Amino acid sequence: MxxxxxxxxxxxxxxxxxxxxxxxxxxxxxxxxVLGGSLAILIPLLTYRFWDARPLIAKPFALLRFIFRVLGDxxxxxxxxxxxxxxxxxKLKPHFIEYPLMLEERFTITLLANTISLTxxxxxxxxxxxxKSLLIHALNVDxxxxxxxxxRERYERPLKEIYEC
Amino acid sequence: MSVxxxxxxxxxxxxxxxxxxxxxxxxAHLRDFYMRLHGPTKATTLGIGCMLIASMLYFxxxxxxxxxxxxxxxxFLFITAPVSAHLLAKSGLHLKLKHADKTLGKPIELRPxxxxxxxxxxxxxxxx
Numbered sequence: 001m002x003x004x005x006x007x008x009x010x011x012x013x014x015x016x017x018x019x020x021x022x023x024x025x026x027x028x029x030x031x032x033x034v035l036g037g038s039l040a041i042l043i044p045l046l047t048y049r050f051w052d053a054r055p056l057i058a059k060p061f062a063l064l065r066f067i068f069r070v071l072g073d074x075x076x077x078x079x080x081x082x083x084x085x086x087x088x089x090x091k092l093k094p095h096f097i098e099y100p101l102m103l104e105e106r107f108t109i110t111l112l113a114n115t116i117s118l119t120x121x122x123x124x125x126x127x128x129x130x131x132k133s134l135l136i137h138a139l140n141v142d143x144x145x146x147x148x149x150x151x152r153e154r155y156e157r158p159l160k161e162i163y164e165c
Numbered sequence: 166m167s168v169x170x171x172x173x174x175x176x177x178x179x180x181x182x183x184x185x186x187x188x189x190x191x192x193a194h195l196r197d198f199y200m201r202l203h204g205p206t207k208a209t210t211l212g213i214g215c216m217l218i219a220s221m222l223y224f225x226x227x228x229x230x231x232x233x234x235x236x237x238x239x240x241f242l243f244i245t246a247p248v249s250a251h252l253l254a255k256s257g258l259h260l261k262l263k264h265a266d267k268t269l270g271k272p273i274e275l276r277p278x279x280x281x282x283x284x285x286x287x288x289x290x291x292x293x
Contacts, residue, residue: 023233074243078211081203082184085191094200095269117247118210123202124247125254137199137254141269 009048014040059162066158073119073154081121084140095141096125099134099148102156108163109134115155122147170226177219184212196265198257206250214239 008014021036022028044051057063084090099116103109113124113134121139128135141147191204217235225231 020237023237026232026234074207075211078184078207081191081207082187085195085204085208086187092195092200093267093269094197094265096264113251114244114247117206117250118243121203121207123199123206123250123254125199125251126258135258137202139200139203144269 008041008044010044010051013044013051017043057162062158063162066155066162069154069158070115070119077119077121081139084121090140092140093142095138095144097122097136097138097141097144097147099136099151101133102152103160105163108159112156112159115159116151119155122151167226170222174219174222177215177222181212181215181219184208184215186212188212198262199254199264202250202254202257206246210242210246213242 017040018033018036021039022032025032025036084092101109101112103112109127113127116122116124116134116136121141123137124134125137126135138147185208188204188208191208192201195201195204217239221232221235
């Protein structure tokens with residue numbers, strides 16, 4: 001939870017809300033700035049209790065690289081899953097995998113879980129109560145260790161570097 | 166509208182259609198609930214992404230000015246798809262839905278008996 005500070009608890013979120021509002025109404029008239037601006041102040045004030053404190057981004061460029069890598073992986077993931085589904089002679093090997101988490105912050109774990117869901121053949125299914133491991137369902141796995149290592153090196157370590165250091 | 170742009174738009178539309186169709190096919194055809202989740206979360210996101218890019222290109226070339234609304238839709242889609250997939254999988258586990266026999270790995274969530282005590286979540290770092 002973010003400590004209740006002033007009338008602007010989450011400046012980045014407010015700015016983002018204003019931008020999204022302007023893009024949605026497709027107009028940059030002064031009135032829209034006023035309306036969007038007041039929404040951008042009101043919504044964070046009403047919802048800041050639900051937001052976790054966001055760790056600082058230590059390496060912005062690493063974050064950018066991470067985003068592009070994930071976008072590329074999403075595209076390959078789509079081809080992979082499409083092939084697995086459309087191939088009538090497929091022999092799928094579904095697998096529940098226990099993934100031991102290295103990350104500790106709730107925010108970064110959320111990011112990791114979402115990344116896992118979007119990338120090749122894996123859906124994050126459950127975060128354990130103690131926050132130490134993540135249950136992943138994979139569509140087709142030959143080697144459990146290899147998949148865990150891949151997630152560890154490809155996504156979790158960069159996330160840890162970007163946010164937690 | 167030049168032929169090249171038209172070609173690109175048509176290609177994107179066809180690709181999008183194929184991906185969405187395969188995603189839905191997966192949802193209809195795979196064996197168990199957890200496997201069916203994979204189709205809509207992945208194939209469909211890319212399919213709809215393709216269609217939205219095609220739409221953006223089309224209106225850009227017709228109206229003559231770029232528009233970011235489709236990008237916003239894509240963004241929302243990419244934010245919501247993994248969250249809803251996670252929630253569906255979680256509720257599936259909670260209801261102990263059956264999975265295909267060949268599925269490897271036995272998560273403790275699916276065992277019939279309750280395993281161990283639930284840890285007390287830490288006030289700041291808890292995940293309860």
